[in-house]
Amino acid sequence: MxxxxxxxxxxxxxxxxxxxxxxxxxxxxxxxxxxxxxxxxxxxxxxxxxxxxxxxxxxxxxxxxxxxxxxxxxxxxxxxxxxxxxxxxxxxxxxxxxxxxxxxxxxxxxxxxxxxxxxxxxxxxxxxxxxxxxxxxxxxxxxxxxxxxxxxxxxxxxxxxxxxxxxxxxxxxxxxxxxxxxxxxxxxxxxNSQHSDLSAGKVSVRSWMTPSVVMVLVIAVTSTVILTGEDLSTVAALRDWDQTTAIGWTLALWGAGSAIGGIVYGALHRHPSAAALLVGLAGTTALVALAPDGNLFWFALLLTLSGVFCAPTITATVDDLSRSVPASVRGEAMGWHGSALTFGSAVGAPIIGLALDHGGWSWGFALAGLMGLVIALPGLALTRRGRAAAGAPTVEEAVALGDAQQATEAPLGI
CATH class of the missing domain: 1.20.1250.20 (MFS general substrate transporter like domains)
Structure with a gap:
């Protein structure tokens, strides 16, 4: 590291x-x-x-x-x-x-x-x-x-x-x-710095909104659905157990796990893709559903473990997105990323709320984790295909040349 x-x-x-x-x-x-x-x-x-x-x-x-x-x-x-x-x-x-x-x-x-x-x-x-x-x-x-x-x-x-x-x-x-x-x-x-490549100029959204970019945005949406699910399900679990006074410090541990994960991720020499990290986030979220009912120790431990993947997953979506679009449209791309995060939070609350109403706190964690795994699988396939094409021209080169075919095949997160 x-x-x-x-x-x-x-x-x-x-x-x-x-x-x-x-x-x-x-x-x-x-x-x-x-x-x-x-x-x-x-x-x-x-x-x-x-x-x-x-x-x-x-x-x-x-x-x-x-x-x-x-x-x-x-x-x-x-x-x-x-x-x-x-x-x-x-x-x-x-x-x-x-x-x-x-x-x-x-x-x-x-x-x-x-x-x-x-x-x-x-x-x-x-x-x-x-x-x-x-x-x-x-x-x-x-x-x-x-x-x-x-x-x-x-x-x-x-x-x-x-x-x-x-x-x-x-x-x-x-x-x-x-x-x-x-x-x-x-x-x-x-x-942008003086070294940033802005040669692509003003380009249309269609020229850089490639399948790889769309998948990164979908992963961003799914990540915040999961985080919303963890937040709501944690409150539901602790209310069911009459442990409402533990909500604050339990969520603080979750946040601390996220901060630690973010620090470690930034220090790695080789960084997993957003799709790979979504697998970790989704899997550990589903794992919280297996915590023994009423056992605050195991619940907090598993929740903190899932937190380790929170910040790295969001960071990876920003990183992958920034490498997949020309510098000249980075502001708009980051705007789409912000919309994806906001949209995930907005749709996550009613979806997870439905699971909590019908199955209790464990269903909230299980559904959030399952949704993440379903989205992560095609993301992993697309990431592998992108990395196999590492020798292909970058997005900026492809857009600057006006070659839409190359732009759609630009590698994700390379």
Whole structure:
């Protein structure tokens, strides 16, 4: 393993700055997600179902906007893309906390359509400013940083909603996201290095949306379906066992396993494909269903083991995708990746919820794992075929030559 590569990556000033900026945006973003639910339920006196509808509208809006905002990044650059997000976000979220339920739904949806494409920006900057051999490592660092913000953000959101009126807490969280976007606009980090090959220019989606790219996006969707399934099934299991006080630390162990897995994955000299890691994630998720009923020790142990594959699988989808598309459309591709993750979370909740209602917590884990294995098998076959074609021209070369036949055969994750 090459843990020394992490030291090399973190010596890069561009990497350090963009990771720090990412933290400033992501922590209040995760906090706002919790606060808006509490705001709808407590301040507006609505049900959790109605609070869930707001989250669904926001998720759909983000799924629609991510590729579009990513395409804007590719074509007009960071500042021209982020400025409308800053203006619309500041206006919308200054008004939204004081609105009644249905106007809040509309304003939240509109604001989400113009959300800052922070994940696309951060990953583009990271990929564009490290050598190819450090790409997986720097993406693993970003994955672990995201895990940390996801652990910290909701806690701060709950604290803010507890000690402040929820409209004020929501205002602070969302304007903090806008503040992070302003810092990003001022910093204006270059999305690509001077060595990036942008010769492909503006190309249509059809020229780079190859079977390999589609499979990576399907794996990303499936990964978040599994993660949503693990989250919901964990809560269901511990509620069944009257162990609700253990929910927090059990999920924390799951997150810690994910962070450890991400660090180890980034240090490997040879990296498994996203499809191979999905097999590990799906298999260990299904394994949790075999934990003895009521045995918290074995349940937490198996859940932590499954967590080891979480961050590496998501990181691998970003890595494989970034190597499968031209640099000139990387922002749009990362937008599609963000939509895939959001879509997986949105569809995962009702699917796993159905399993929990009919079969209990073990069915939730079993279904999530089975779905992952079904998707991973064709992914593995496509990956092997791509790696067998290692001598073929890259996607960027094929698109630059206008050879659609070669572009569809470009190798995945090479």
């Amino acid at each position: 090459g843990f020394a590569t992490y030291a090399e990556v973190l010596k890069n000033p561009v990497v350090r700055r963009i990771l720090l900026l990412g933290m400033f945006i992501r922590v209040p973003l995760w906090a706002a997600g919790v606060v808006i639910t509490l705001h709808v339920v407590t301040h507006l006196g609505r049900s959790y179902t109605e609070a869930g509808l707001v989250s669904t509208i926001v998720a759909v809006a983000l799924s629609v906007s991510s590729p579009w905002r990513g395409r804007r990044l590719d074509r007009v650059g960071l500042r021209a893309t982020v400025l409308p997000s800053i203006v619309i976000g500041a206006v919308a979220w200054s008004i939204a906390p004081w609105l009644s339920y249905w106007p809040l739904v509309v304003v939240a949806g509109v604001a989400s359509l113009f959300a800052v494409p922070s994940f696309s920006i951060i990953r583009q900057v990271l990929i564009g400013h490290v050598p190819d051999r450090q790409r997986t490592t720097v993406l693993s660092v970003d994955s672990v940083a995201t895990e940390l913000t996801f652990l910290v953000g909701p806690v701060l959101g709950v604290l803010a909603a507890t000690y402040l009126p929820t409209p004020v807490a929501l205002l602070i969280c969302q304007l903090s996201v806008v503040g992070g976007a302003i810092m990003l606009w001022i910093a204006n980090p270059p999305l």
